[in-house]
Amino acid sequence: MALLSxxxxKQTLEQLPEWKLDDGMLRRDFQFDEYLKGVDFVRQVANQAEAKDHHPYVIIDHTTVTIKWFSFDQGGLTDKDTAMAAYCDELFNLK
Incomplete structure (x- = not known):
């Protein structure tokens, strides 16, 4: 697993336009109309993260869920981060 150049x-950010760089991490804020919908979303992301052994920073703030991806073992962004960001987008778009 190599660091992304x-x-x-830049290509990742074009492909995942809702995601931004935040202190070197991929970050997106997801908005929900109810607190528990956000919690359910986080549970599903957590299940996938556990299956892939790649875990995000997660903040639940009432109806906003913030997720950040970063490969700490590599010291930067990798394909694992972009794949998990894309998974989050797909999951969110199913809601």
């Missing part, structure tokens, strides 16, 4: 990070 600056060019690859």
């Amino acid at each position: 600056e060019t690859e990070v």
Whole structure:
């Protein structure tokens, strides 16, 4: 698993336009109309993260869920982060 180059990070941000760089991490805020819908979303992300052995930062703030991806073992962003960000988008779009 190699670190993404600056060019690859830019391409990722083009492919995942809702995601932003935040202190070197991929970050997105997801909005829900109810607190428990956000909690359910986090539970589903957590199940996938556990299955992939790649875990995000998660903040639940009433109806906003913030997720950040970063490969700490590599010291930057990798394909694991982009794949999990894409998974979050797909899951959110199913709601």
